[in-house]
Amino acid sequence: MFDSTLNEPFLAPTERATHKWRPVTEESPLVRALLIAVALGGLAFLVLAPLAVVFAEAFAKGALEAVKSLAKPEALSAIKLTLLVAAIAVPVNAIFGIAAAWVITKFDFRGKAFLITLIDLPFSVSPVVAGLALVLLFGSNSLLGGWLVASGFPIIFALPGIVLASVFVTFPFVARELIPVMIEQGRSEEEAALTLGASGWRVFLTVTLPNIKWALLYGVLLCNARAMGEFGAVAVVSGKIRGQTATMPITIEMLYNEYLSVAAFSMAGVLAALALLTLLLKTVLEWRHADQLAATRRH
Amino acid sequence: MALAMLRAQKSPMPGFGLGMGITLTMLSLIVILPVAALLAKGISYGPEGVWNTVNTPRVWAALYLSFRLAFLAALFNLVFGTLLAWVLARYDFPGRRIVDAVVDLPFALPTAVAGIALTALYAPNGAFGSIAKSMGQKIAYTEWGILIALIFVGLPFVTRTVQPVIAEIESEVEEASATLGAGRFYTMHRVILPMLLPAALTGFALSLARAVGEYGSVIFIAGNLPMKTEIAPLLIVIKLEEFDYGGAAAIGIAMLLISFSMLLVINLIQIWSRRRIGHV
Numbered sequence: 001m002f003d004s005t006l007n008e009p010f011l012a013p014t015e016r017a018t019h020k021w022r023p024v025t026e027e028s029p030l031v032r033a034l035l036i037a038v039a040l041g042g043l044a045f046l047v048l049a050p051l052a053v054v055f056a057e058a059f060a061k062g063a064l065e066a067v068k069s070l071a072k073p074e075a076l077s078a079i080k081l082t083l084l085v086a087a088i089a090v091p092v093n094a095i096f097g098i099a100a101a102w103v104i105t106k107f108d109f110r111g112k113a114f115l116i117t118l119i120d121l122p123f124s125v126s127p128v129v130a131g132l133a134l135v136l137l138f139g140s141n142s143l144l145g146g147w148l149v150a151s152g153f154p155i156i157f158a159l160p161g162i163v164l165a166s167v168f169v170t171f172p173f174v175a176r177e178l179i180p181v182m183i184e185q186g187r188s189e190e191e192a193a194l195t196l197g198a199s200g201w202r203v204f205l206t207v208t209l210p211n212i213k214w215a216l217l218y219g220v221l222l223c224n225a226r227a228m229g230e231f232g233a234v235a236v237v238s239g240k241i242r243g244q245t246a247t248m249p250i251t252i253e254m255l256y257n258e259y260l261s262v263a264a265f266s267m268a269g270v271l272a273a274l275a276l277l278t279l280l281l282k283t284v285l286e287w288r289h290a291d292q293l294a295a296t297r298r299h
Numbered sequence: 300m301a302l303a304m305l306r307a308q309k310s311p312m313p314g315f316g317l318g319m320g321i322t323l324t325m326l327s328l329i330v331i332l333p334v335a336a337l338l339a340k341g342i343s344y345g346p347e348g349v350w351n352t353v354n355t356p357r358v359w360a361a362l363y364l365s366f367r368l369a370f371l372a373a374l375f376n377l378v379f380g381t382l383l384a385w386v387l388a389r390y391d392f393p394g395r396r397i398v399d400a401v402v403d404l405p406f407a408l409p410t411a412v413a414g415i416a417l418t419a420l421y422a423p424n425g426a427f428g429s430i431a432k433s434m435g436q437k438i439a440y441t442e443w444g445i446l447i448a449l450i451f452v453g454l455p456f457v458t459r460t461v462q463p464v465i466a467e468i469e470s471e472v473e474e475a476s477a478t479l480g481a482g483r484f485y486t487m488h489r490v491i492l493p494m495l496l497p498a499a500l501t502g503f504a505l506s507l508a509r510a511v512g513e514y515g516s517v518i519f520i521a522g523n524l525p526m527k528t529e530i531a532p533l534l535i536v537i538k539l540e541e542f543d544y545g546g547a548a549a550i551g552i553a554m555l556l557i558s559f560s561m562l563l564v565i566n567l568i569q570i571w572s573r574r575r576i577g578h579v
Binding site: 032054282 | 410
């Protein structure tokens with residue numbers, strides 16, 4: 001971050017070679033190297049090693065075995081189900097996130113802080129407790145759930161339950177990315193458009209949306225990664241019915257418990273690759289739109 | 300919730316009704332109603348019923364294990380995460396941008412994937428586990444394994460909250476400290492770290508909350524022996540599999556109560572430290 005030439009501008013090049021001034025706001029090179037080594041070593045040990053193991057175990061018997069295990073009907077149905085759940089949960093959360101961020105940033109009302117607390121609540125609730133709460137509300141033992149099952153629309157141990165669980169755990173993602181950006185941008189542009197006679201929808205589509213599109217994409221990205229990978233909440237509500245309600249993470253657990261290591265790690269490898277892709281896109285977004293996303297990094 | 304409370308003060312902006320309608324409907328359906336159902340189950344079970352479920356050696360052991368290890372993991376992440384944030388914000392080295400992205404991997408990697416990967420790594424026949432075994436130690440299927448999984452899932456929180464604060468520290472503050480004769484270590488210890496404390500505590504609280512409720516990455520590596528390596532969320536799953544909904548709700552409520560009181564204490568410490576430092 002600190003350009004050393006900027007900190008020693010009064011030295012001629014020859015003098016600089018002999019006098020090594022260190023700015024008072026920097027650590028000694030030795031301390032610096034030591035800290036970098038600890039940080040990189042720690043990350044390699046804690047984060048990169050598990051990632052490497054996923055791919056090493058998946059390809060333990062060759063790439064062909066890994067691909068074969070993914071082509072099995074059970075694996076394919078899990079992949080389809082996970083894609084379907086994400087395809088519903090992510091747009092639902094995007095719509096909610098935009099609506100919540102619009103209300104919170106464009107209006108003043110009492111109870112705003114309380115509303116934000118409620119939106120953040122899923123972050124501090126264990127996924128297992130979230131799944132349990134959904135089972136208690138919609139399970140066949142409850143009043144509402146019993147009626148739903150009787151009318152042929154079961155939620156728990158079926159697709160709607162998995163979607164609800166996925167939406168619950170990813171609930172704050174989009175709203176949390178949008179709110180800081182929209183606060184930073186204020187209301188004046190929208191107010192100007194309204195004064196000039198634009199309709200509400202037109203203001204949103206032509207003024208607000210272009211301003212928040214990168215933050216929205218960023219939130220959707222994080223939401224998608226979590227929705228596809230959610231395990232605890234989905235494990236509780238899905239019933240783990242093979243070929244029907246087993247998502248990719250649930251299938252990983254089943255395969256692993258059956259000692260089908262290559263199959264379990266191959267599917268894990270697909271999700272790990274998705275995680276890496278998410279990080280890549282996130283880094284590109286942060287790099288190209290750093291100014292717009294700067295606000296979101298503050299939470 | 301009183302709707303009158305949520306009426307917007309005079310604003311020319313359109314869309315309050317629609318936006319608030321979507322927000323409140325979804326919030327109620329997905330978050331408020333299920334959580335209310337959980338609390339209602341606890342109430343119908345009676346405080347005595349809840350207490351009798353929780354007050355068994357097996358449940359206490361699980362709660363104690365979950366909260367103790369979550370605290371230790373968050374503590375590790377507090378120190379390592381702050382160090383990581385400092386290195387990423389202040390030092391330039393080749394591949395810094397990649398390292399910065401790698402920090403977020405525990406957020407992006409599904410917990411079940413992390414769980415089986417850590418187990419493969421630390422099991423007695425795994426890459427790290429076999430080294431431990433040759434020294435007569437066991438990591439997977441012990442508390443150490445659980446601790447490593449909890450450190451993994453909470454790793455990015457402190458770094459992500461502290462890093463932007465470091466980027467905003469004015470270099471004048473450090474220069475002033477140096478001018479007044481403070482060494483670099485003294486400046487770090489007495490000037491910079493106190494400025495980072497509120498953000499670091501926020502990260503600590505987030506990491507703690509995450510670790511307490513973590514399930515996916517832990518159950519594979521834990522071994523799940525009752526009284527020894529059985530975490531509280533697993534007990535809820537076990538009660539549910541036995542169709543003991545009241546028992547599951549009781550443990551869920553106990554976890555919520557302990558989590559919220561811990562977060563409350565941390566928030567109070569945070570407010571106190573913010574006040575002491577005056578800004579950030």
